[in-house]
Amino acid sequence: EADIYQTPRYLVIGTGKKITLECSQTMGHDKMYWYQQDPGMELHLIHYSYGVNSTEKGDLSSESTVSRIRTEHFPLTLESARPSHTSQYLCASSASTGVGFDTQYFGPGTRLTVL
């Protein structure tokens, strides 16, 4: 079973606040990802990292930023939250297998509501 954790699970916050969503994994995976899931269930990749000090933007443009200072930790930050940021945020990780595909393991998600 995958060991990937996200905190908080639920967050309600006012417009303009700075927030950080935490994601940690204990599996030693080198790759980590952030997805945004809209109310219609669709998943959009917003950030990913292939290792420490490596971060890339995903398919969906996002005002959030990420950092990867430690292998196990991949926090996502919103400098100034807005109602349009209301969504579910899912973190995932995978290990390089060298066989052409990596299986991603997902955390439970953070449901963010910005008022």
Next chain:
Amino acid sequence: GNSVTQMEGPVTLSEEAFLTINCTYTATGYPSLFWYVQYPGEGLQLLLKATKADDKGSNKGFEATYRKETTSFHLEKGSVQVSDSAVYFCALSDRGYSTLTFGKGTMLLVSP
């Protein structure tokens, strides 16, 4: 570019009915294919996967066969249970890349 198309839901079935959720894909290379499941209030869990043509992935009574000729990876289960009610996502990963391309998800509702 890569894309995944799933049948729209919700799919509503009675317990013990047969399930099929269609999934087709477009990819430039030779992708690996996945089905993930999301139960209410939770993250995604890997349900099954297949890495090459004609491979069959299976888990918990669910099956899907990688059909290169029809670019499909349909999910099937012979007898669904109420506990199978969830959202199912088809996804692909192109060889050499780690990022996943997801379909839009199909909600399955099973009634007793």
